Amino acid sequence: MSAGALFIAVFLACTVEAVEATTIVLAAGLARGWRSAAYGAVAAVAVLAVVVAALGPALTAIPTDALRLVIGALLLVFGVQWLRKAVLRAGGVTALHDEDAIFTRKLATAQGAASHRRGTVPDWYGFTLAFQGVLLEGTEVAFIVLTFGSNQHAIPLASAAAGAAILLVGAAGFAVRAPLARVPENALKFLVGVMLTGFGAFWAAEGAGARWPGSDAALLVLLPGIALLALLLAVGLRRQEGARHRRIAASSPTRQAS
Amino acid sequence: MAAFVYDLVIGDDWTLALGLAAAVVVTVAISRTTFPSWWVLPTAILALLPLSVLRTARHRA
Numbered sequence: 001m002s003a004g005a006l007f008i009a010v011f012l013a014c015t016v017e018a019v020e021a022t023t024i025v026l027a028a029g030l031a032r033g034w035r036s037a038a039y040g041a042v043a044a045v046a047v048l049a050v051v052v053a054a055l056g057p058a059l060t061a062i063p064t065d066a067l068r069l070v071i072g073a074l075l076l077v078f079g080v081q082w083l084r085k086a087v088l089r090a091g092g093v094t095a096l097h098d099e100d101a102i103f104t105r106k107l108a109t110a111q112g113a114a115s116h117r118r119g120t121v122p123d124w125y126g127f128t129l130a131f132q133g134v135l136l137e138g139t140e141v142a143f144i145v146l147t148f149g150s151n152q153h154a155i156p157l158a159s160a161a162a163g164a165a166i167l168l169v170g171a172a173g174f175a176v177r178a179p180l181a182r183v184p185e186n187a188l189k190f191l192v193g194v195m196l197t198g199f200g201a202f203w204a205a206e207g208a209g210a211r212w213p214g215s216d217a218a219l220l221v222l223l224p225g226i227a228l229l230a231l232l233l234a235v236g237l238r239r240q241e242g243a244r245h246r247r248i249a250a251s252s253p254t255r256q257a258s
Numbered sequence: 259m260a261a262f263v264y265d266l267v268i269g270d271d272w273t274l275a276l277g278l279a280a281a282v283v284v285t286v287a288i289s290r291t292t293f294p295s296w297w298v299l300p301t302a303i304l305a306l307l308p309l310s311v312l313r314t315a316r317h318r319a
Contacts, residue, residue, distance in 0.1 A: 077275045078266070201303060205295070233307065237315055
């Protein structure tokens with residue numbers, strides 16, 4: 001995997017998480033004040049940076065095959081779960097991720113909470129809301145940085161890609177002071193799910209001792225193959241959901257008449 | 259913390275995670291023989307992802 005491909009993969013995955021974290025920080029900032037929200041977000045980023053700095057060197061000290069097997073298997077399971085959710089959303093089985101709706105809910109909850117100062121933090125609720133949001137979404141960022149970075153012995157590059165995504169999304173969110181609903185988040189989640197699944201399967205198999213036909217070039221078949229499978233599933237589900245809705249619509253007048 | 263890690267890695271469908279873990283074990287086992295083993299994980303994805311997705315869709319219907 002080239003440095004450019006690693007950067008793009010981590011950047012895209014972290015962009016999705018950064019959009020979700022930004023929505024929560026914006027809700028905290030608008031409802032409770034920017035200072036407390038900023039303190040909370042910065043504190044969470046600092047905690048995550050310490051986690052990556054502590055675990056990164058430890059992971060790269062593990063023999064490559066064992067590391068690829070464990071990290072690849074974890075990434076595979078994580079990636080397939082991510083892809084499964086993306087397929088269910090794209091197929092209309094579960095609701096699409098809607099940043100506007102999430103923002104409205106978070107804002108309403110934050111506006112109703114009581115305010116109290118703690119130390120140098122003017123509003124503890126705003127601090128906690130931003131801290132928890134960034135920490136929860138950021139844990140997935142740290143997981144992606146550690147798995148991709150340690151596998152390629154390029155944790156600084158993976159961290160730079162994650163940092164770039166966080167800075168870019170954070171700056172855009174702060175500039176518009178509104179959730180970044182125009183980011184095609186559901187499409188990005190689909191793409192990231194394909195990447196996590198593909199790289200996870202590739203590294204886990206290599207770590208297990210398998211030799212891919214064509215070596216790294218196998219990824220050029222594996223990734224489009226997984227994308228095609230996911231797309232076919234989404235299209236199939238959408239048709240199934242459409243047929244189900246039509247059946248319900250057709251049967252409701254009969255029920256009313258009887 | 260344990261619940262968070264479980265949700266992060268295992269997610270909503272533990273049978274999917276278990277199936278994939280079993281596929282990794284099978285890959286390790288076959289790799290110790292002279293047979294090729296690269297096909298196990300793609301096959302597992304091809305089988306398990308549709309099963310999980312369709313099962314969830316049926317439950318929600």
